[in-house]
Amino acid sequence: MILDNLTPVGLDPILSLSAACRADDRPHKVDLGIGVYRDSHGETPVMVAIKMAEARLLEHQTSKAYVGMAGNESFNESMINLLLGESKAKARAVGVQTPGASGALRMLADVIKMSTPDATVWLSDLSYANHAPIMKTAGLNVRYYPYFDPETKLVQADAMLAALREAGKNDVVLLHGSCHNPTGADIDLDTWKNITTLAVSQGFLPFVDMAYQGFGDGMDEDAAGLRYLVDRVESMVIASSCSKNFGLYRERTGIAVVVGKTLEQAQAVKSRIMESARGTYTMPPDHGAALVDMILRDTSLRTNWQSEVSSMRQRVQTLRTLLADALREKSGTQDWEFIKHHKGMFSVLGITAEQAQAMRNDHAVYLVDSGRINVAGLQESQVNSVANALLKVTAG
Ligand SMILES: Cc1ncc(COP(=O)(O)O)c(C=O)c1O
Incomplete structure (x- = not known):
């Protein structure tokens, strides 16, 4: 019969990584997996310009046709x-x-x-x-x-x-x-x-x-x-x-x-x-x-939105600099400078799948096996420990 031939497929690896991080009870865990922007509290908030536009829409929308x-x-x-x-x-x-x-x-x-x-x-x-x-x-x-x-x-x-x-x-x-x-x-x-x-x-x-x-x-x-x-x-x-x-x-x-x-x-x-x-x-x-x-x-909403996007961009750039600088100081090498030159939320670190797994298992730092991190997932207070973990798993 139709449907009899379907065996289950696994969850998307990035989504299942997020679920594994949520289930991890180590308090120092860090989720650098899924590709959503996070603010300095680890939240993905509704943007202020969006909230303002939603209030206007609610008031003025006359049809759902x-x-x-x-x-x-x-x-x-x-x-x-x-x-x-x-x-x-x-x-x-x-x-x-x-x-x-x-x-x-x-x-x-x-x-x-x-x-x-x-x-x-x-x-x-x-x-x-x-x-x-x-x-x-x-x-x-x-x-x-x-x-x-x-x-x-x-x-x-x-x-x-x-x-x-x-x-x-x-x-x-x-x-x-x-x-x-x-x-x-x-x-x-x-x-x-x-x-x-x-x-x-x-x-x-x-x-x-x-x-x-x-x-x-x-x-x-x-x-x-x-x-x-x-x-x-x-x-x-x-x-x-x-x-x-x-x-x-x-x-x-x-x-x-x-x-x-x-x-x-x-x-x-x-x-x-x-x-x-x-x-x-x-x-x-x-x-x-x-x-x-x-x-x-709308000029005023647009100005608001542009400045929110600028803050998000600057937060990611600051985190890139902090992480690259911590890695330079701790390793005494320029090997991680590329993190500063990358753009946007992601960086591929060039570590192996085994090293990415060691980051998760030994250090509670969740990143995908391809070695991609979501820089925006990082809190400033976690930069040091993530840098230490990276140097440990890539040593030797
Ligand atoms: C390069 C790229 N294209 C497309 C998408 C899909 O975006 P959307 O959520 O708008 O479907 C993503 C989402 O992560 C992306 O990174």
């Missing part, structure tokens, strides 16, 4: 402005609101599959844990380009560009807009320019995933590479998330943006995304998008 397959069109326009700034390409860009960036990744993968069934998506090695599953579930082939240099813990741009010279018209190259997950190692503007040259000459489709705009160097700074690219390529697609920079994780708020050769082409692709949405969840949840749109269009 359906919004439509593309979601909130005013939100779509606001998000395109946030992503693309003054780029000329906005004239040929359209958006579809999606359930988080995850929904955008999947909807865009679906239309790529519709258009080019044998397309291959190139992912960075390493990449966000859900990129390959989403692309493969949509029926696309997946290949990897070299990205993270285990020696320097930075991007190996030459090897990356050499590999992408093989990508052609049936290929999609997925790039992280800023704050690379999991590594924290970002490509610089020169590399964005080189990728642009390759995209133009070889005709592959750039696909930018922007999940942390504002967490690296600033709202516009984090979009500089994307904005350079978008004005020079014929077409591209973008998935963007409001989970982190608006703290709207569970509200599932994101957007799929299509930049076409022409506006008409972009609109044709949009209609196909809506067709695909119709065949899955039909339309995205409204609440988060209504809040984001209100904040982006």
